[in-house]
Amino acid sequence: MQLNNFARHSGPVLRYFGRSGMWLVWAMGLLVAAYTGALLLHGQGFNMLVDGILSMLTQLVLLAVCWLAVARAGRGHRELLLAAVAVTGVVAANVYALSAHSRGEELPFPSPTNVGYLVFYALMTLVIGMLVHRSARGLAWPVLLDSAVGTLGTASVLAALLTPFLNSIGDATPDATGSIAVAYPLFSLLLALAVGGVAASQSSHADRRWILLIFGLMIFASTDIVFAIIGDRYVIGTPLDAGWMIGLALVVVWLDSSTRPDAVLGHAANSAAALALPAVSTVAALGVLVLSSQVPVSPVAIGLAAATLGLAALPLISRQLVLRRQLRTDDLTGLPNRRALYTAVAGRIAIDRSQPRALMLLDLDRFKEVNDSLGHDAGDRLLIQVGSRLTAELAPGDFLARLGGDEFAILLNDSGQLEAEAAALRLRIALAAPFTLEGIALQTSASIGIALYPDQGDDLTGLLRKADMAMYKAKSGHNGHHVYRSADNSHGATRLRTLQELRIALTDDQFVLHYQPKIELKTGTVNGVEALVRWNHPTRGLLFPDQFLAMAEESGLMHTLTQVVMRQALDQAAVWLAAGRSFTVAVNLSASSLVDAELPERVAAMIESRGLPASALTLEITEEFLMADRDRAREILARLRASGIRISVDDFGTGYSSLAYLRDLPIDELKLDQSFVFPMADDARAAALVASTIDLAHGLGLRMVAEGVENGVAYDELVRYGCDYAQGYFICRPIPAADLDQWLARREISASTE
Known part of the structure; x- marks a missing residue:
């Protein structure tokens, strides 16, 4: 209850601080811009309005933004508290220096100014260390290695720039002023090392807050380095003073944005940034080594540059090893290739x-x-x-x-x-x-x-x-x-030659169709045929399906061959229709042809383009396809049936038959395999199987077609069992369309004379 009351009463206060904080951030930005512009306009030398009043007002607003952000963040954000204390130390040092300058007093040594800046570097280095430690958890070793390369590369460049100061450390009796002058750049160097590590480790998950912090610290440290190099030539009121102010402002904006949930950005991958810092650092380290051959450079800088190049070479070696392994490994299975x-x-x-x-x-x-x-x-x-x-x-x-x-x-x-x-x-x-x-x-x-x-x-x-x-x-x-x-060698050569000839045959129309009629056993009439493909080979003569269909299937040519057969069969059906014969033409489809998702629409378009009714085509499929993927079979067959095309199950009884698919799938007829029809005359059990299968088909509302009728006994038995249709050599062998027309004509003449 107390917590709820606190939340209810404190909510408006927090929202007020949030809104006022944003106004202060905008005010701080305007003041920093005004201060920088005034420094560029009023020239060198101390100006009370610019270097006194405007500078102090800007820094006080910086402090206000800092501490409002800390209050908004609450406990558990030690890095933000330390950053605010660091900024406060710099502002306090500047206030002390300004008051001494306005009184015309020389700053004593050591002075609070020196302490304030040293505290800033120490605390911000600690803050950066805390952030890097937190960010480094769970990072892969290549990311950490890139971070180390970036850190050492940055350090090598700064050490080269600070060669005079680093060399002065070795003096036997440095004075206190010189020690402080060296301390600033050393802390700058330490800060740059930390910033380089942050930039590298965060480059693959960069967001704008890190960019603000990094640039702010780099600007602040770079300004201190320039100040150390100038030494006694420094004059207050120059544009150099803006460097400290801009650097502090960016650090404060980072601190403020870190406490605003709506300012937290997603960790978007940035591979270009991930590669940029280590690459630039490596080039910079190489430049330091080249520079050392021309001018004196601190041994510290040379050592850091050498370490940078050494670490940068490790990923190259690792990537070479990985590349060599990938060149010999199959990407999918991980097996050798x-x-x-x-x-x-x-x-x-x-x-x-x-x-x-x-x-x-x-x-x-x-x-x-x-x-x-x-x-x-x-x-x-x-x-x-x-x-x-x-x-x-x-x-x-x-x-x-x-x-x-x-x-x-x-x-x-x-x-x-x-x-x-x-x-x-x-x-x-x-x-x-x-x-x-x-x-x-x-x-x-x-x-x-x-x-x-x-x-x-x-x-x-x-x-x-x-x-x-x-x-x-x-x-x-x-x-x-x-x-x-050794005999396989000639067979292999024959296979390759046949495969090439098969491809040529598909483009040169070497395939022809023979047609075997289906007799309606109740009436003795012919109202349907089955189209059977033959290869009219230019040198080997007429080849039957068992000599080329398996090769067409294995070589992926079955789809093309099916299109050829379908086109010729429908063309012939159109010829018969024009001659007054309304035949249904049956075409066999392989399982590989039926996996074509566009097959129903393609077949329907072929029928429509020839002016044929959809019932002019029957597609014969095998039990193997039906049992392999029943859901896909149902979807394909339903689309074919919806357009009016008839569906027949070929070689029924030879596969893994299941009454379930006969019940569930949209089919019109069953074709009883010839292996059941052949032994009917001499095998009572075979005859019983045929009779029961015919009854099963009729019970399910399906037509029954018997294949392989070779004699009159089988024909008569099928009539007695009530089979619907029959085909086989006893009736007619598969023959070309012209021969079939003559056979039909003779049959009609014979029937008319009886």
């Missing part, structure tokens, strides 16, 4: 050329789909986890590096073929455990190619090339890992 691999292999081979070794090239299977479906951030996290697992499975002497993308290289020491294959199996088992990404349990696999040293290569370039061939062999054969054999 390709450059480090070349160095390691060359070094180990040079040490012992007789020791058998194995180089393994590991590539993640279907990694592109992770990036496309979950994003590159998830792909990066997967690579980091893969690197950790591989590291845990390797022996201490083995070397693991990331070459880029999803490729890793592993050098096994003292390893023949058996040891390498055992290691490959161990790594594959480690990677088979699920990874957790974006809250999804993701399973991945890897293909590993193995090349043996020295039998299959005596340098890294040759080993990498052969390991790459073996890795492709493992990937295409789906057998996990493969040891290089």
Whole structure:
């Protein structure tokens, strides 16, 4: 209760002090400006109005601002109290000197004037020390090192300027006046050291209050240094007097602003300022050393300059070491990179050329789909986890590096073929455990190619090339890992040549479509076809999908190939529509094509541009895509269905089927895989599976299409089970569009004559 009453009654008082403090700050600034201008105008010599009345009034206002700020800050701010006492000491010294001068008296030695200035330097050095100590907590060592460089560099320059005074310290019998004359610059030097440290340590978190304090102290100390250099030639009433006043005013403004919450600025990063002070200090120290070769310079200054350059060299050495490490390290995983691999292999081979070794090239299977479906951030996290697992499975002497993308290289020491294959199996088992990404349990696999040293290569370039061939062999054969054999060399060359030809085929329209009709079993009519791609190779003839689709998928060309197939299929659908045949054309889409976020809009635009109804297209997708990312599948399929495009699940029953996705996802039909249809005639259980699957589809409101109908028995059974559509060699093989037109014409003639 008492605290609340105090706060209620003291609030207006504090607000009054806050407002009056601001008015005093503005008044102080105007008085300092007026005093400085008057010194420039009235000329040398004592002027009672300027050097007496105006000077004293200005200093009294300085004191008022100081002590109001201390009262506003309250307890717990010892540095502000010490700063106010320091300013008070200078003002008291000036008042004493002015009163003595007005009476025509010579100042005694020692006098209160000397004491006041010495107390100012001592207290402000203590204040700066307290602030630096507080600021240095938690700073990284490079920041502290920059602070030390700035401090020593500043000290070396001041020591060089004060060489006569520093040398006088060594005199055997200095008089008292000389000692005081030397004491001022020494305290200035000590203050400059502290200010340099503050500037460096605060440069990365600079705010205007620190700038005020630093500039104020530097101006005040610099004025004292000039005064010490002038000595007996100093005359009161010159512009030099303004230096002390301006320096004190800036210190007072810093003190006042430190007690105002609204004046506290954010600690904005300023990397340029962080580098400026140590850089300038280093150049200044170098200048002191150069100067010492031409004119006498104090040994103290030379020592400080040498120490500055020595400390400044430490970050350069450290950065060189860091740079060398970064050049050999993969930024993402922290593993050695390709450059480090070349160095390691060359070094180990040079040490012992007789020791058998194995180089393994590991590539993640279907990694592109992770990036496309979950994003590159998830792909990066997967690579980091893969690197950790591989590291845990390797022996201490083995070397693991990331070459880029999803490729890793592993050098096994003292390893023949058996040891390498055992290691490959161990790594594959480690990677088979699920990874957790974006809250999804993701399973991945890897293909590993193995090349043996020295039998299959005596340098890294040759080993990498052969390991790459073996890795492709493992990937295409789906057998996990493969040891290089001489026969793989020709296969690798063939693969590279085929890949280049595949790229040319996409631009030269070498791909053609064959169409297989779908029979509506209830009526026996044809109202839909499936488009199947063929490669009309200029030298190898007509190639079927199993000879090039896997390569198109692995090389990232599947998206382009899908666009080619889609364009040709819709063009043919438009031709049929113009001829009076309203066919639905089915096009197969790979999982990599379905991760394209713009696919629904692009397909809808292609249909609209040809004047086709959306129902003219059916997109066939696999269970693999549906099960890999159900949320993404739902979003993509919903957008396709919204435009009227039909969705069919191809090869139903061969993947990890789930009744949940049949319930949740927007699909129109199921295509029963031919592996269920083939054995129907001879296997009662297979026939029962087909019958139950047809009932399941109808129960969910889906159409059922049976693939691979090879004989009349299977056809009749499908009719009896109520299957909706069928396709297969018994009905018609996939044929070009012109041949299909002739087949349809013959079928229509046959039907009309029956």
